[in-house]
Amino acid sequence: MARSLDGLVLAPVADQAPGQVGTRTRFTYHEKDGEIWAEYAGGDVIRGHLLGTRQDDRLDFRYVQLKRDGSTSSGHCVSLVVELSDGRVRLEETWEWESQTGSGTSIVEQVGGQVGEDCGTGH
Template sequence: MARSLDGLVLAPVADQAPGQVGTRTRFTYHEKDGEIWADYTGGDVVRGHLVGTRRGDRLDFRYVQLKRDGTTSSGHCVSQVVESADGRVRLEETWEWESQAGSGTSVVEQVERGPDGD
């Protein structure tokens, strides 16, 4: 099993569709006893939260977010935790909106926190 996600900051490696999570979005993960949760913000997302479980290297969670245009959306995601060649954590994700049409895949990778916390 890959190392704990607790305290790690991850970011998408590519932008999704406009109005969604993108390369400027930062996810701050927490993990304890098989539970995972994260807060995220950046780009078109004002505030987002995810909560779910981890079994081995598989994450299963629901997410909800508030976008800059004032709309909210929610969905479900299953992720595989892998370690990149340089030792960073990488999540390979398959997601589906539950509040609107759409589904896809994405990748988020561990990044270093900036001096101002982002």
């Protein structure tokens, strides 16, 4: 199993569609006893939260977010935790909206070049 996500800051490697998370979005993860949660913001997202579980290298969570246009949306995501050769963490995600139509895949990676580097949240 890859190391804990607790305290890590991750960001998407590419922009999604307008009104969704993008390269300016920062996710601050927390992990304890198989529980996983994060706060996120940036780009078109004012505030977002995710909550779920981790079993080995598989995350299963629901997310909800408030966008700059005042709308809210929610969905479900399953992610695979991968440790990169430089020691950073990558999440390979498969997601589906529950509040609207749409689904897809995305990749988020730990911000910063050094493991344990204080990256800030970019907020």
